[in-house]
Amino acid sequence: MGFSVLIRTEFLKLRRSRTVTVGVVSLLAFVLLVLWGFHSYAAQRLGGVSIFGTSSGEPGYFNGLLFALYSLYFAFNFIMPVVIAVVAGAQISGEASAGTLRAILSRPVDRTSLLLSKFAVTAMYAWMVITGFVIFNLVLGFALVGWGDLALYPGPLGLVEEPGSIPLRDALGRFALATLSGTWSLMTLAAIAFFLSVVTRSPVVSVTGAILAYMVLTVVGRVEFFTEIKSHFFTTDMDFWRIVFKPEIPWREIAYGASRCGVYIFTLLLVSAVLFERKDITT
Amino acid sequence: MGREGRTIKIVLLLGIIAALGGVRTFRPLGAVLALAPAIDLEGEGRTIRVLTWNVGEAYGGGDSRAKDSSLERVAQVIEMERPDVVTLQELAGRQQLGSLLRRLGGGYEGFLEESGDTDRHTAVLARGSKVEFRALETSTGRGASAAIFLLARSQLRICAVSAHADAWDPESRRQYARELVDWGRRQDFDVVFLAGDFNFASGSEGQADSLFSQNQATDTAAYAYVTEHFRDLGRDGGETALLGRRIDYVFSRGGSVKVKRVAVLKGQRAGRMDHNPLVVDVLIPKPMILTRR
Amino acid sequence: MSAESLLVTESLTKRFGGRCVVDGVSLEVNRGDVFGFLGPNGAGKSTTMRMILGLVRASSGTIRVAGIDVGRDRRAALAKVGAVVEGPAFYDHLSGWENLEIFTALGGGATRARMEEALEIVGLRGREGDPVDVYSTGMRQRLGIAQALLPHPEIILLDEPGNGLDPRGSLEIRALIRQLSTDHGLTIFLSSHLLHEVEQLCDRVAILDRGHLLYQGSVAGLLTRASYLRVVVESPAAAGRFLEGFEGVQVLYEETGSLTLRLSGVDPAWVNARLVEKGFRVQELRQVRESLENIFLRLTGGEREAAA
């Protein structure tokens, strides 16, 4: 039996799963929240002028692209990792606690193939979620706020030292690139959640474990005291995804960040595969 | 373990090796990746509060220098406002500074300049880090006190000068102001505050008789010279001393500092004092702090 | 091991952190058997089944399914096995049909017609579109059996199929299992802690207690082994003392007017002849069969006997 069959069945399981529904709904709700904030902030900055419905007018700083970028950035800080970790962290432990794992493994399947197909599906799921999220934001941003070049200012994103901008066509390409770098970045967290789901019996433990590790290191990494040691945090490596939005694409730095994430991902998967191969399924 | 499983494990192992190779190969040269930026604890920037106060008394009642009995009030106002820098004028001597610092309980470091040939002295109090003090002398025979310190959690060097120009002689005032301004310009500070009682009778206030107008002309020139190189931050505060006079100033130089608040604290005078304290809050914008890192 | 044996374990042992849960169990299930694996809760039945399915690694011993060593080539061995381990588990948010699709895909897939046939056999036809969420315990058990049937296995492993079912439900499941054996020629290995379930379904049994195999053989053999001779005689105490002197006679107990014996290698007529020779007046000789329930309780009640 091929790998593709495993992938198909894993997708079948994800379809209509409650975790996925909750994840998608919370992402949509999050976009609306960001939209509200963006709108009210822009209104305050522009002296009460609404940014909505200006698609025909001047392409300004507050445009759909900027909205999408901020929305994506803030989603990546918290909600996106959670949405991915709940799926990744439940992959093995969730099935173990539900008892379906013993049913699957009573069939003639290769354990390592099963594990990898689950991870591959998690990755595809992450890519689809991110891509859907980006498209939704861009469409919403364009429809409600309008077009324009992507303006970058020195600010929380830390992308530029001096104000710069990315032309509209270029910027759309950057968003496409960000879906890939973002997926790879999130796979680091997914691999951690995955590993925990192999070594624990309860999905609650593996999911919260991964989310806590992410949150603690993210928050701590933002505090100045940890400036010196934060380069050892996996969360710092994960942050590479967004440098695709620098005015000049820093390919070398992207390759570096992706490689560092790759070390985590491949190592955790290999260790998970070896452990899973020898694991007694007693649930 | 099946063949499939072994193949996958070998692929994963190759993945680890490739990723480690990537880390080695693509390690950014020079500039470190600015990933996961620290949350900005500075907000928009850093605020510095400067309080200047001539704590002496009105002329006509004997010794017009600060009374020991006023020091309690001075300490109270400083406690209340918690300024980063306090510039005081017309202190009678070191004992008064010592007594004031004691009342403030060690929160401030202070300095009183005694080099000039007058019986009243300027003093400066500061609560920055690495504070140094300097006595400034001028050719007019009057001196000034300077405090130099680092703005907390930054590398910005700030200097604050407590000045007191002659009350009677406009030429002396002009010379005094000019020399302090020139001193401030020569130094390599990020921000210089020049604060104190300059006794300028400039502007619209005062009578238009010929004697006064000559004085006014001199003071106007002096003021013009100061503001050519410094900004007058207290402009919106209004009168600072009795009889509607605005004679206490906070000037600043260096950087694009913003004034966030100017206040003349009325009703804080003790005894026969004739000046009110002037408080100015200035914002040192973040870009300025950051570029100094 | 005969050519007929489909599932064979040899000295199968499992230790969980030093505690021996299954201890040297050697089973032999022949093609066409309905084999009952009997034992109280915690005896190690599920653990044994998990080892057969490769879910749990044996600490020592071997398992062969149709001659294929599970430890060496798990996938080839499992291709011949259909199983429902403990309670059947499904993806509850998906329909019965989708669940069947998922599980059969893992074994190489099945045609639509085959899936419909399996549903027909277990009597779930028409309910396959409902989410498993709404299935009753009996329906879940039957869907589990359908899942086990799909890949045309040679042997089906059922772990406590009657668990959690009401009397009617367990009756139906028993009928289904019998049908699988008779109509579809399947070999069935089922575990149970309920004697009557095994008694009604199985032709061969193994009894497991605290990881030890106490008996393996036909149900009939178990009953013969457990047959006694009741002797109604005038002075049972003296008769008992006399008979104890003979090889192959064990006095189990005396009551007023009667004596209960267990015989091995001697027959009742011989006993009668000895008693009459000695002048005891034998009024009645009766072969008594202990109920299976009693045998089971006696076997698993601490009194250890070597496996037959």
Ligand SMILES: Nc1ncnc2c1ncn2[C@@H]1O[C@H](COP(=O)(O)OP(=O)(O)O)[C@@H](O)[C@H]1O
């Ligand atoms: N993962 C495990 N770790 C330790 N002990 C276990 C584990 N799984 C089962 N056991 C023990 O093994 C014994 C046999 O369990 P099991 O095979 O489920 O019995 P049965 O199915 O006959 O009721 C029980 O005493 C149980 O506590």
Ligand SMILES: [Mg+2]
């Ligand atoms: Mg059991």
